[in-house]
Amino acid sequence: MKHLLSTALAASIALSTPFATTSVHAADEINVLMFGMPFTNGLRDLADDFEAETGIKANIDVVGQDVFESRIALSFTGGTGDIDVVHTPVIQVQRWIQAGWLQPLTDQVSEETTSDILAGPLGAYTVDGEQWALPFFAGVGLMSYRKDLLEAAGAEVPETWEDMLSVAEKITTKDQAAIAMRAAPGQGFNMFIFPMVMRAYGGTFFTDYEGGDFTPSINSPENLEALNVYVKLINDYGPAGAGNFNFAEVNAAAQNGQIAFAVEGTGIISQIVDPANSRFADVTGIALPPGGPAGRSPAIGVHGMGIPASATNSDAAAQFIEWAVSAETVSKIALAQSFPDFTTASVADNPEVVAKYASIHPDFLSTRVAALDLAIGHYRPLIPEWPTLGQAIGESVNAAINGLISPEEALEQAEADMRDILGQ
């Protein structure tokens, strides 16, 4: 039986190896796979610049995030070598490194390049002394608020989630919701937002992450308190359908004036406060996200670019990455797109860039820096299992929001799932 099966599998996998082609594309050509966000869109528009500079043709494929996820898993394991440069969300990178899907680019990028990159995001890609990717994006959690509505309600900008609850109650009427946050299940959706509440109340994912004790602690009283707050804010003070909102819906609700507060990543907040996008921009302010007994922990999401282990053209790939994160390229993109999340330090010295984002909102760049300072690198645990864990926890949290199970049950279920996934 066993023999038969392995033979069948081997046959199905290797049947056509004799026809295998070693290279999918020419040597002076690289394939870049990214998912859609302002930076990557901007980068795609600059592909010709790269070819003009280096003579290397870059096929920059910018796809939807779902499409991206489905593709890379098989490309990496299949070792197809069809991707030379890949988008590396920091939360996934650990898993990829462990699985051997990336090659380090420590020796391939120059000191000159790395020294111009913010230390935090750069460090997020340093594992076992090797550099596995270079960051181009660091989004942090911010809060936008409607000055006019706060004034009308006679309330201050909330400093803590406790404050938020009381302010939200004052603002919420039949026609006016107070707040919207991502609630859709997913490690990049509600699990981008919820840990901000969790960590403010002192909640953690593991007993001692820094000390290396990976016993799940999601079922803690702190987390339960946080989840109750999160659920209450969304259900009692959110607009209709808030229980399944994702960033797009949050963005739309804010721009339509449906809500007073949005706690979101910089990308969305910058759109909410941008007069070109939003009719309420002139009455909207920016602040740090609320904190709690354990302080303030803005969400952080880092994106970078790395080289898959199976890449056939890694020299050209490294060249591309260096070009993509260079001050010149990033400045161009920051000017062409709505992209304030750059990690190349010297771009902030570019007066045009500074002027552009100051014109959107004077506090924007400064609040972003303040939030970056507060953010912890392992906001979401940097372990290989995280994507699976985050998915499972996100599903439970979403179920609690939508009343399918109670918050207590949700956390119990999440803890059981975590143990299951971690094999404990």
Added chain:
Amino acid sequence: MIDNSRQFHNRRRFGLAMMITLLVFAALPTVWVLVLSFRAPVAIFEPIWESPTALTLQNFYKITRSDFPAALLNSFITAGLSTTFAMLVGVPAGFALAKARLSGKFIASWVLLLLRMAPPVGFVIPLFLLYANSGLIDTYLGLVFAYMTLTLPLVTWSMWNSFAQVPDELIEAAIMDDASLAKAFFLIALPAARPGAVAAAILAFLVAWNDFFYALIITRSGTTTAPVAVMNFISYDSVDWASIAVASIALTLPILPLMALANRYIVQSLSGAVKG
């Protein structure tokens, strides 16, 4: 008598009301997509009656400058090729299955149905590993081969049914007239089963055109098909509804004339299968 006619009118009215309700159900999303496609991006989240003039052609222009037209072309090529291959291979096979004297015809029909109905999620990984080793990832050929798993059983099975309705005596008459089997097939059986063949080709094209899953896994930038490309309008921080609406229209328009043209043939070929 009076009672009867009132009943009759009530019934008519009820029937009419139901048909109108169903028509609204059928037409609303279409109308909505048309509206959405002409909405100015700023006004997209506002009800149409609040800013009825915020209409624009910009969305259409924008999409012509994206990757979507290329994906549409890829869809045409792969759906067209896989339909052609499936017809070339499946139509003769359907004919032979309908007319040959074979044991195990039941098994054959079962296998065909099963292949048509099997869940692609199980197929796709072995297929991917196979492709990865043979350089078929992101090639038209690879996608066309994958679509053959959908279109070939469909074409063979429905042509089998269509040819079964062509009387055996027609083929025998041709054979008696000294036609070779090939001539009997091309000159007699195929023309007699034409509605079925047209319907089969259109259904096969639809299935391939419709596919999302295979294309998601085994295409890259070079051969991305339109159903996958439309997902690219959902990006990291926004959903481009206007482009999605335009893309949906672009995805549907090529199918419409086919459906209008083939409506008759599909009913014709289905009716045989159903009457049996």
Added chain:
Amino acid sequence: MRHIELKGVQKDFDKTTVIPPLDLEIAKGEFVVFVGPSGCGKSTLLRLIAGLEDVTKGILEIDGVDATDTAPGKRGLAMVFQSYALYPHLTVAQNIAFPMRMAKIPRDEQQRRITNAAAALNLTDYLDRRPKQLSGGQRQRVAIGRAIVREPSAFLFDEPLSNLDAALRVGMRLEISELHKRLKTTMIYVTHDQVEAMTLADKIVVLNAGAIEQVGSPLELYDTPCNLFVAKFIGSPMMNIIVGQHAAVFHAASVGVRPEHLTISKSSGTWTGVAGLSEHLGSDTYIRVDVEGIDETMTVRAQGKFNVNRGETVYISPEVENLHRFNEAGLRVVS
């Protein structure tokens, strides 16, 4: 002269033998009719000759040459199917032209033959129509036309008239008969209708359960049926069969007598019976009679008009010289 000859031909479907080994000779120009009840294997036999079925055992010769394994189209035979099997997407002219196209006959020759056939079959006005637009009789003629133009050495007809209504059937029967007289080509014709067989055939082959019961001219079969099966199958109304005591008188297990060989009288006769239903056809009268000592009701033909009331006692007498005597095996006893 021998044209088609079957030597020990046997046909099995899977493991069932539908035609046990069988010998048959068909002479050139002969009009042969295979007749028998449905399921007797007559169509299968025709299809064996056509080549649409394989012979399991035995040899089929055409013109003295072994044609057992010859492809159907190469046997020089033309077939007219029960359903006509007209090609629905082709016009009448194209249908008729099809076998000539296959034989690669030059265009002008094709045209000439189509014109001739259409004229002969009254199809000239319909050449551009499709089969759907024709009546049953016209379709039948197109099928015949398609067969004629090939100028085959023999025509095979598979119950060609069974889809037509009664009136049309008589007309078409005459047309086929005249066609045979004109072309003098061998024709093999399958039917379950013994009237068709009697009126058309030079030679009738009576089949039962795949086996030949008797071969002969219509009158031979009528006058000297070789067994009970043929005796009962040929002739309408059916031959009266008498068994038991009354048959024993004639030293036979059973005795057959046709209705026209019985005379009926109200005064005296061999057998005494009670009159049942009478059918008045004008020229003749058929009277059903229940005879004492005979189980089956007998049919008697009286010439002209013969009036008898139901229940009236009648006397009937057989013409002894026209009696058919059969032994216990049902075979004819030759006196």
Added chain:
Amino acid sequence: MTAQAQLRKGATYQLQRGYRLMMVPALLAVAIFAIVPLAGMFALSFSDYHLIRGTNWEFGFHNFAKMLADKRLMNSIYVMAALSVLGVAAQVLIGSAVAVGLQKITGRWRVGRILFLLPYAVPHVAVALIWLSLFTPTLSPINAFFDVFGITVPAMLTSQWGAIFAIVVADTWTNFPFAMLIIMAALQGISPDLEEAAAIDGASRIRTFIHITLPLLAPALLMVTLFRFIDSLKHFPMIFVMTKGGPGRSTQATNFYAYVQTFQSSNVAYGAAIAVMLFLMAALISFYVAKLNQRVTS
């Protein structure tokens, strides 16, 4: 035809061989394009192929043993059953209603049937996106319309049954025309004499429909139901686009769960085992469909 006759190479031997030759390309194609990946799927289902955890290439029934205790799988089957039963019922009902209704419409209004056919032409990804927009409260014209009257339409995608309802609606919208087409075809096959005869016999219209029309439609209805049912086991784009299996796991139908296991949890072997289970279910149903169809083809 018996083997005997083939050995004989008789008159029809060439013909039968010709038929077999015509099947060869299809057989080869099926073997290469379908049987090979299928064998791979079965092999994987017995393996321990995992994209992250590593693979020892040990074969056994462990995946199937795991399935028995997997609550998420049970949940997914439940979801799949709900989606299939509700969706197929709605499609058959609406399809029949429209088919019967359209039968009464004659003259130039017949062109109107294209309106009912249109949804069938829309690719499923587009269908899912369109209905996602209609179920997104901030965007949907339905919500906006009812807002005018002060009615708040509840958000569908945030509750289990709401999300199932949303998927069923989208699925029904695009697939009822299929049911409609088949039932229209079957209605054409029913002689109007029968209904007229029933009317003359004094049967009410409802009785006529139940006793005359419905039994004659039964084969068509059964065919539609089975076909749609099997297809609904393969639900993917609607879930992928509209709910991602949420809220919670309440729309994770089995096929989607297999996808999640394979692509999100990297447990390819387990995903393949679930696919095998689905395959066996499809095999069972298609066996029945093939039986039904046998009358037509033989």
